[in-house]
Structures are given as structure tokens and as C-alpha cells.
Amino acid sequence: MGKYQLIYFNVRGRGEAIRTLLKDNGIDYEEINCGNNWQKEWKPQMQFGQTPALRDNDFLLVQSNAILRHLARKHGLYGDTEEEAALIDMINDGVEDLRSKYVNLIYRNYENGKDEYIADLPNQLQPFEKLLSSNGADRSGCCVGTKRSFADYNLSDLLDVHVVLAPKCLEDFPTLKAYYQQYLARPGILEYRETEAFKQRPINGNGKQ
Numbered sequence: 730m731g732k733y734q735l736i737y738f739n740v741r742g743r744g745e746a747i748r749t750l751l752k753d754n755g756i757d758y759e760e761i762n763c764g765n766n767w768q769k770e771w772k773p774q775m776q777f778g779q780t781p782a783l784r785d786n787d788f789l790l791v792q793s794n795a796i797l798r799h800l801a802r803k804h805g806l807y808g809d810t811e812e813e814a815a816l817i818d819m820i821n822d823g824v825e826d827l828r829s830k831y832v833n834l835i836y837r838n839y840e841n842g843k844d845e846y847i848a849d850l851p852n853q854l855q856p857f858e859k860l861l862s863s864n865g866a867d868r869s870g871c872c873v874g875t876k877r878s879f880a881d882y883n884l885s886d887l888l889d890v891h892v893v894l895a896p897k898c899l900e901d902f903p904t905l906k907a908y909y910q911q912y913l914a915r916p917g918i919l920e921y922r923e924t925e926a927f928k929q930r931p932i933n934g935n936g937k938q
């Protein structure tokens with residue numbers, strides 16, 4: 730099997746959960762920055778005219794959550810039972826709901842919407858706190874069961890960008906805070922976050938965070 734190619738802009742955005750899954754699991758991949766000639770060269774190749782995309786040999790896949798699930802199926806990151814897989818899907822869909830709200834704030838309503846968004850953030854984080862508390866995720870670092878899943882990389886990245894937006898947003902959520910600190914302490918994540926590639930990469934495409 731050839732090396733995976735992750736085709737995305739040089740931002741964290743919807744690509745970072747994929748990058749951290751690959752890095753933390755020692756899965757080799759090539760990063761392709763499609764920003765240089767997006768409209769003419771890359772956009773027409775994409776099934777929905779969007780990125781991120783994962784090239785897996787001759788197989789090209791778009792939609793960030795489909796990419797996460799594809800890698801999870803191939804690399805044992807989708808739980809041990811059908812019920813665990815369903816719960817992982819449920820949490821990942823919850824992550825997608827909040828990520829969509831975050832993306833809309835960042836790109837469409839930052840100046841006027843930031844204060845209201847941050848004020849409502851506890852209501853958005855509470856369901857994750859309750860779900861992860863019921864699973865002892867503060868100790869295991871796993872949102873479902875006792876094995877990390879693709880939803881852990883997506884949720885951890887979501888918490889990461891929200892801690893930048895609202896540094897104290899986890900102070901009232903001890904499980905989420907411990908779970909996020911567990912993520913940051915993972916050797917693969919620590920090593921990756923020390924790279925220049927990570928440090929120089931903006932969170933979003935418009936410079937807002």
C-alpha cells in the first residue's frame with residue numbers, strides 16, 4: 730500500500746483531526762497543500778468541490794468525517810462492538826454540530842457573534858461533559874470504551890480550538906479538562922505539536938481564532 734496523501738489547505742480547520750489521528754497512530758502520510766492552485770487544479774477534482782481529501786492509492790475520498798471513519802475502519806479506531814461504534818458515531822456527530830457552529834462564527838459572524846457564542850458555549854460543552862464523565866474519559870482518554878477512536882481526535886481538536894477562542898471554557902468541566910490534558914500529554918501529540926509544521930499552521934483560513 731502506498732502512503733496516504735492528505736490534500737488540504739495549510740490550516741488546522743477540518744484537517745487537524747485527520748492529521749492528529751495519523752500522527753498519533755504512527756500512520757505515514759504525505760501532506761499536500763492545495764491552496765496554491767485550488768480553483769483550477771484541485772477544486773475540479775473533488776467530488777463536492779471541497780477539501781480536505783484523502784488519497785488512499787487510487788481511492789480519493791472527501792468529507793472530513795468520512796475520511797476519519799475510513800481511517801478508523803482500516804486502523805482499528807472504531808471501538809470493539811457495534812454499540813461502541815454507534816456511540817462513537819453519536820459523539821462524532823455531536824462534534825460536527827458544534828464544529829459547524831464554530832466555523833460559521835469564525836467565517837461569517839466573528840466580530841458580532843463572538844461574545845454570544847462564548848456565553849452559550851457552556852450549554853454546548855455540557856453534553857460532552859456528561860457523556861465523557863459516564864465513561865471515565867478523564868482517566869482513560871477515551872470518549873467511548875477503553876480504546877481511542879476517531880471521535881477522540883475530532884473532539885480533542887474541537888476542544889483545542891475552543892480553548893484558543895475562550896481560554897477558560899473548560900474550567901467548569903473537569904472531565905473535559907482532564908480528557909483534553911490527557912490528549913495533549915500523549916507522546917505522539919506532544920511530538921507533533923513541537924513541529925514547525927504545527928506551530929506555523931493557522932487554525933483557520935481567515936486568520937481569526
Ligand SMILES: N[C@@H](CCC(=O)N[C@@H](CSC(=S)NCCc1ccccc1)C(=O)NCC(=O)O)C(=O)O
Nearest residue numbers: 742743778779780781791792793794832833836837
Ligand atoms: N462537509 C465538508 C466541508 C468541507 C469544507 O467546508 N471545505 C472548505 C475548507 S475547510 C473550511 S472549514 N472552510 C471554511 C470555509 C467557510 C467559509 C464561510 C462559511 C463556512 C465555511 C473548502 O473546501 N473550501 C473551498 C471551497 O469551497 O472552494 C467536510 O467536512 O469536509
